[in-house]
Amino acid sequence: MLYRYIDLFAGIGGIRLAFEPYGECVFSCEWDNKAKETYEANFWEKPAGDIREVEAGAVPDHEILLAGFPCQPFSLAGVSKKTSLGKKHGFLDETQGTLFFDIARIIKEKQPQAFLLENVKNLRSHDKGRTYKVIKKVLEEELGYTVYDKIINAKGLVPQNRERIYIVGFKDPVKFEYPSIPESGPALGDILEETVDDKYTLSDKLWSYLKSYKEKHSKKGNGFGYGLADFSSHTRTLSARYHKDGSEILIPQGENKNPRRLTPRECARLQGFPEDFKIPVSDTAAYKQFGNSVAVPVVERIARNMIYAIERNAPIEKPMEEERGERVAK
Structure with a gap:
C-alpha cells in the first residue's frame, strides 16, 4: 500500500x-x-x-x-x-x-x-x-x-x-x-572531501579569536570553545549557527595550516543526505539548513x-x- x-x-x-x-x-x-x-x-x-x-x-x-x-x-x-x-x-x-x-x-x-x-x-x-x-x-x-x-x-x-x-x-x-x-558507526574521515577550497580555512584573525576565547573560559572552568574533530570518530552536533565561525566542528589541517570548516557537501553527508541532493543556495544558507535538519x-x-x-x-x-x-x- x-x-x-x-x-x-x-x-x-x-x-x-x-x-x-x-x-x-x-x-x-x-x-x-x-x-x-x-x-x-x-x-x-x-x-x-x-x-x-x-x-x-x-x-x-x-x-x-x-x-x-x-x-x-x-x-x-x-x-x-x-x-x-x-x-x-x-x-x-x-x-x-x-x-x-x-x-x-x-x-x-x-x-x-x-x-x-x-x-x-x-x-x-x-x-x-x-x-x-x-x-x-x-x-x-x-x-x-x-x-x-x-x-x-x-x-x-x-x-x-x-x-x-x-x-x-x-x-x-x-x-x-x-x-x-x-552505538558506534562511520568515522568522520569517511565523509570528508579530498580536495577543499582554501576559502573554508579559518583566517588568522578568527583562529586567534577562537583560541583566546577557549583559553579564557578554560581558566574559569567552562568548556566553551572550539572543537577540533577526530577523523576516526564522530563530531559534535552540527547546529544552525555553524555558519558564524564553524567552531563546534573544525577540521585539522596540520601544524602549519589553520583548521577549516566543513564544506556544505560534508555537512550534507554528516546528516546522511544522498550524494545527489542539490545545494542551490549560498554556503551561509546551506550551513543553517543542514544544521536545522535531521x-x-x-x-x-x-x-x-x-x-x-x-x-x-x-x-x-x-x-x-x-x-x-x-x-x-x-
Whole structure:
C-alpha cells in the first residue's frame, strides 16, 4: 500500500526523504524562503508558507503527518538566549513555541493514521517536564492517539553526536518498536572531501579569536570553545549557527595550516543526505539548513518501523491485571 503524507515545518525535506519509498507527499509547508529554494530544487515543488495561515480543512487528506517543528523554544541554547534577553520560552514563546498547536489542529481535523514529530531532546525536560506533559496530554487525551517517544543518538549511523526526540503516534492502539541503532558507526574521515577550497580555512584573525576565547573560559572552568574533530570518530552536533565561525566542528589541517570548516557537501553527508541532493543556495544558507535538519538514516529506520506497525496492526496487549479486572467487572 502507498501512503499519502504531509511534510510540515519541512525545512529542506530530510524527513520527507525517509518516507518517499512508502508513498506520496501531498502537502508541504515551510516559512523560510531559502529553505524553500533547496526544497524545490530537490522535490520539484514549493512548500506553502506560514503554517499559522493554513486552514486545517484546506490540507489534503493524508495517512501520515510529518513535522520537525521548531526547536528553539525548547533547546538548551534557545532557552538560555531567550532568558538572557528577558524573553519567554517554550509554550510562552508567542511565535514558535505555540506552533505545536498548529500541528494539533491539523491532526484533529484530518485524523491521520499516524504521525512522526521530531525535536531536540531537551523538549522532554523543558520547564521541569511540564512542556512535554502538555504535548502528551494533547496528543493522547485530547486527540486520542497512542503515543511513543524516544531520544535517539544518530552517531551509530552518521559520524555526528546528535540526540533528538522522536515522537510517534497512531490513531489505532497498535504496537510500535523503535529501531535499534548501533552505538558506534562511520568515522568522520569517511565523509570528508579530498580536495577543499582554501576559502573554508579559518583566517588568522578568527583562529586567534577562537583560541583566546577557549583559553579564557578554560581558566574559569567552562568548556566553551572550539572543537577540533577526530577523523576516526564522530563530531559534535552540527547546529544552525555553524555558519558564524564553524567552531563546534573544525577540521585539522596540520601544524602549519589553520583548521577549516566543513564544506556544505560534508555537512550534507554528516546528516546522511544522498550524494545527489542539490545545494542551490549560498554556503551561509546551506550551513543553517543542514544544521536545522535531521539525520536522515535515523528517520529512515523509524519510517520503516512505522509502516510495519501500521500494516501489521497488532493491538497493544493489556497487562494481565487489567484483563482480570475487566473479567471481574463483567
